[in-house]
Amino acid sequence: MADRTAADGAGVIFDVDGTLLDTNYLHVLAWSAAFGDNGFRIETADIHRAIGLPSDSLVERLVQEQRPDLMEAHSDHFDRLRERYGVHAVTGAGDLLRRCAASGWTVVLSTSADKDDLDWMLPLIGADDVIAGTTTSGDVPHGKPHPDAMVTAMDAHGLAAERTLAVGDSVWDMRSARRAGIDCVGLTAGGISGPELQDAGAAEVHDDPAALLGRFRLSLLGVRAPQTQR
Amino acid sequence: MADRTAADGAGVIFDVDGTLLDTNYLHVLAWSAAFGDNGFRIETADIHRAIGLPSDSLVERLVQEQRPDLMEAHSDHFDRLRERYGVHAVTGAGDLLRRCAASGWTVVLSTSADKDDLDWMLPLIGADDVIAGTTTSGDVPHGKPHPDAMVTAMDAHGLAAERTLAVGDSVWDMRSARRAGIDCVGLTAGGISGPELQDAGAAEVHDDPAALLGRFRLSLLGVRAPQTQR
Numbered sequence: 448m449a450d451r452t453a454a455d456g457a458g459v460i461f462d463v464d465g466t467l468l469d470t471n472y473l474h475v476l477a478w479s480a481a482f483g484d485n486g487f488r489i490e491t492a493d494i495h496r497a498i499g500l501p502s503d504s505l506v507e508r509l510v511q512e513q514r515p516d517l518m519e520a521h522s523d524h525f526d527r528l529r530e531r532y533g534v535h536a537v538t539g540a541g542d543l544l545r546r547c548a549a550s551g552w553t554v555v556l557s558t559s560a561d562k563d564d565l566d567w568m569l570p571l572i573g574a575d576d577v578i579a580g581t582t583t584s585g586d587v588p589h590g591k592p593h594p595d596a597m598v599t600a601m602d603a604h605g606l607a608a609e610r611t612l613a614v615g616d617s618v619w620d621m622r623s624a625r626r627a628g629i630d631c632v633g634l635t636a637g638g639i640s641g642p643e644l645q646d647a648g649a650a651e652v653h654d655d656p657a658a659l660l661g662r663f664r665l666s667l668l669g670v671r672a673p674q675t676q677r
Numbered sequence: 678m679a680d681r682t683a684a685d686g687a688g689v690i691f692d693v694d695g696t697l698l699d700t701n702y703l704h705v706l707a708w709s710a711a712f713g714d715n716g717f718r719i720e721t722a723d724i725h726r727a728i729g730l731p732s733d734s735l736v737e738r739l740v741q742e743q744r745p746d747l748m749e750a751h752s753d754h755f756d757r758l759r760e761r762y763g764v765h766a767v768t769g770a771g772d773l774l775r776r777c778a779a780s781g782w783t784v785v786l787s788t789s790a791d792k793d794d795l796d797w798m799l800p801l802i803g804a805d806d807v808i809a810g811t812t813t814s815g816d817v818p819h820g821k822p823h824p825d826a827m828v829t830a831m832d833a834h835g836l837a838a839e840r841t842l843a844v845g846d847s848v849w850d851m852r853s854a855r856r857a858g859i860d861c862v863g864l865t866a867g868g869i870s871g872p873e874l875q876d877a878g879a880a881e882v883h884d885d886p887a888a889l890l891g892r893f894r895l896s897l898l899g900v901r902a903p904q905t906q907r
Contacts, residue, residue: 472709472721475702480762488765490885491702492868532710535718638722642872655720 456607457673458553458579460600460629462615464498464560465637467540467572467656471498471616472638473528474521481520482510495638499617501559501590534571537636539657541574546663548577551673556581557600557613559590579604592622597629612667614659618647632667634659686837687903688783688809690830690859692845694729694790695867697770697802697886701728701846702868703758704751711750712740725868729847731789731820764801767866769887771804776893778807781903786811787830787843789820809834822852827859842897844889848877862897864889 465471475494482489489509497505502518510517547554554577560568562583569575582600589595601611613624616637624631625648633644636655644652650667653659663669695701705724712719719739727735732748740747777784784807790798792813799805812830819825831841843854846867854861855878863874866885874882880897883889893899 469721472702472705472725476706476762479702483763488768490767490866491699492866492885495702495868532706533713537720538718636720636722638725638868640870640873643870655722 455551455553455610455673456605457551457610457671458555458601458604458606458612459547459668460555460557460597460606460611460613460624461544462499462613462617462620463556463558463568463572465537465616465639466614466620466634467537467544467556468568469535469537469636470529471495473532473534474498474525477521477525477528478505478509480524481517484520485514485517487517496618498637499559499591499615499619501584504590529567534567536571536573537634537655537657539655539660540572543656543660544572544574544577546660547668547672550663550669552612552668553579553604553606555579555600555604555606557596558582559584559596561585591617591619592626594623594627596623597627601627601629610671610673612671614668616644618643621647621649624648630667632659685781685783685840685903686835687781687840687901688785688831688834688836688842689777689898690785690787690827690836690841690843690854691774692729692843692847692850693786693788693798693802695767695846695869696844696850696864697767697774697786698798699765699767699866700759701725703762703764704728704755707751707755707758708735708739710754711747714750715744715747717747726848728867729789729821729845729849731814734820759797764797766801766803767864767885767887769885769890770802773886773890774802774804774807776890777898777902780893780899782842782898783809783834783836785809785830785834785836787826788812789814789826791815821847821849822856824853824857826853827857831857831859840901840903842901844898846874848873851877851879854878860897862889 478494487510497508506514506517544554587595587599608628611629613629613631616634621631630650633649633652641652708724709721717740727738736744736747774784817825817829838858841859843859843861846864851861860880863879863882871882
């Protein structure tokens with residue numbers, strides 16, 4: 448475990464879906480089905496690019512209406528797909544969180560998902576012992592790409608923007624972080640490409656947590672780490 | 678219908694999955710399930726980037742083995758997903774083919790799918806009257822990104838490389854076309870981003886068939902069309 452604590456104000460805020468858990472493609476299909484059941488035909492590539500937004504923002508972006516019934520239909524489809532097809536952590540997710548904690552970072556998760564979802568998410572990540580806390584949709588007045596998603600997580604754990612990094616897989620993660628004054632690292636594990644993440648503000652891009660772990664010392668997470676490991 | 682015929686040697690070769698039909702995300706999930714059932718955990722974003730390859734090449738790329746059983750498992754999963762969730766044409770697909778034909782192009786489809794798949798694919802596209810022919814996996818010694826996929830289609834319809842264009846959504850489509858000496862147009866409807874398609878050789882990139890149709894006159898398909906429409 449880390450010797451230093453959050454008193455440093457140094458933390459890494461991780462997105463969950465598509466970053467630590469390989470869920471984006473199931474979410475795309477669940478939304479596609481929810482829209483289709485209700486007479487909307489939205490191209491799956493457009494849904495994919497909206498993943499990472501809070502559900503209400505995603506719906507409004509894609510069908511230009513506020514439709515809580517579509518959010519519920521998505522949840523139902525997603526639960527069925529998750530049961531049928533299973534969900535796994537992205538390779539190296541738990542190890543990356545552990546390495547961050549061992550390097551002195553306060554590790555925080557910030558997700559647009561509901562608090563209840565943590566019940567199945569956290570065991571899959573398998574790093575509860577190093578996660579200082581989690582921020583879910585209900586904790587944040589305005590979800591990503593609003594900076595609230597990051598500011599709330601920083602406030603809750605005494606993190607300073609200039610000593611904090613964000614790691615995510617969507618342009619919404621990158622924009623939320625940049626607007627909160629946080630440098631951010633992009634992962635293409637959610638299916639959004641490197642150039643798209645860089646355009647949205649990513650300081651560096653890696654394939655997945657395992658790839659980032661492989662270059663940890665040279666990455667922002669290593670270079671700016673509160674303590675150097677031997 | 679077009680006044681001119683294939684005697685011009687002017688044609689457009691269209692990919693099908695992800696380009697004319699919104700199937701890529703279903704294929705990703707079907708492959709993920711096929712791999713998972715057989716003890717392979719492959720990240721969905723990696724599967725997505727391999728879509729567009731022939732099935733045998735996709736399997737070899739992702740699990741470094743020749744495994745026909747995985748190809749069969751994928752087909753089974755895909756058929757079930759297609760039945761459960763449905764498949765639709767990408768917006769504007771049929772209209773784009775019609776516009777091409779009306780502009781004097783010979784319209785050919787070239788897909789890594791099986792010949793049998795055309796039975797459900799063609800009715801969804803709904804433009805049989807303007808499609809001069811189709812090339813499927815069995816017709817081609819080496820599938821995409823090998824140039825055979827394009828050369829076979831050109832040979833079958835008397836097309837000349839310098840008067841032919843390709844339209845696709847994957848880097849494999851772009852590479853196959855470039856290696857066959859054909860200029861190619863990328864569509865992001867399959868979820869592969871513009872910069873990725875440009876890196877692979879796309880001369881221009883549009884969102885989907887509807888967007889390409891909206892800029893038809895200014896696109897390669899319009900500028901190089903054998904006959905100008907009023």
